[in-house]
Amino acid sequence: MKIKPFADGDAELEWIKSSYSTGEGPQCVEVAAASGVVHVRDSKDRQGPRLTFAPAEWSAFVTYAADQV
DSSP: OEEEOOOGGGGGOOOEEOTTOOSSSSOOEEEEEETTEEEEEETTOTTSOEEEEOHHHHHHHHHHHHHTO
């Protein structure tokens, strides 16, 4: 995982908001997949820092999180 600052070059990314996110709660996450990397950001702070994961790292996280529900 890496933390990267906002960059204008990310404008072409297609961000998808989590189905668990609401406009009322503090947990708002958006994800965008690009070639070889998955970007994650806070939808309420779109200009803020973002996390980036290798596809295998993201897959492992999603699998783990799904097992915790």
